[in-house]
Amino acid sequence: MLKIQTGELKVIAQYIHSVSGIYLDHSKSYLFETRLSSIAEKLGCASYQELYNKARSDGSKTIERQIVDAISTNETLFFRDKAPFELLQHKMLPEIIDARTPAAPNLKTPVKIWSAAASTGQELYSIAIIIKELVRDLPRYQFTLLGTDISDAALAQASYGKYNRFEIERGLDQRSLQRYFTLFGDSWKIKDEIRSMVSFRKYNLMQPFTGLGKFDIIFCRNVAIYFTLEDRKVLFNKIADSLADDGFLVIGSTESLTGVCPRFVPKRHLRTIFYQKS
């Protein structure tokens, strides 16, 4: 494996931060090496400095995309940590539906949900499955389920909705598997009825949020942990701007907004915490 030199760490770390917002600790050189060495070697680079130079001068941004794909962590499960999904089912969805149902019976109830670090799509598909099971008369609603991520590779898999046995077994029960997925050789593919409920888009959370509108429920789990405190403050401030006044925010179960964004107040429902704007 190509070794990274001390002098290169800072340059590469700054570059990764500038293109992805992800902050890699300089002291963890193995993180750089395990994730970037194969790209460097494939491109015939003798050093990480050379990889950096190549990435910077690559007008097509292909190398940049490869680096972002390699650096972003795509570990995700269906129904990862049951609690947020129970919260969605028993509290957030019913309350938002109540609040958004129009007086006129012929109008649809609009509900917008955003999976801000969608990765390979498991979270958003889990949300869609819950909606499918909870909401009886789907045509009376206008659900917008948006998943965004910075990694093209992750989004491609999310869009395709195909998962291997290891990706699918963890977290998904047999009943949901049989009902919402089709066996495709050794893999499982999400059925069209669920796939058609969601859409995915490439989005860098570090850029200004434009063209997204306001959401009723935002899931932003386990992504801000890769950002610096300063970047986290900026991110959650933007998320507050993108959330409806009575909307809900869910973050990772080991994350905290204390000292990050005073605009959000934590609230407890059963054993889970969610956030609303103060």
Next chain:
Amino acid sequence: MENLTILVVDDDPVIRRLLEQRLAKQSYVVSVAENGQQAEAALREQPFDVVLTDLMMPGGIGGIEVLEITKNLYPDTQVVLITAHSSIDSAVEAMKKGATDYLEKPINFDELFLRLDKIANVKTILRSAKDIEQAMTVTESAASETIQNLEMTVAKKQQLIDAVEDLLTDDTLPEDERIARAITILCENGN
């Protein structure tokens, strides 16, 4: 490392016995079945790490069916097919259905042992990955409980501080009254 348990399925008694003896000599834990029906019965009784089955067998249950039955019962069990050169196409088809590997007849035992070693290694890695995942889940749930409790506590303290601040800057009250009320709130809500 634990020895792999292997179910050998072959209708040819000579091959069956040869496999049984050679594998047992290598300290694998071997069971045998003469046909698909026996294999299914054995599988329903207990799981195996590896099923080593002939592809072409007489009767209703051939190697492909043994593969399907195995994968259905135990997705983690590895199925290796034994096939004549003439039926390699079906062996490739079987790989698409989840078989781990296939061996051509006559069986080269060095090759077979090599494959089994690989299967044993993968099994060890998978088990340690599962252990790590479990450890991570335990750590994560403990950490999240701590963090969430802290989050709620800090939010409550913040509310208290905000209330005291509001009180102390409330121009409609005389100063000593503000201080007295602030102290009362703090005493009522402090630990």
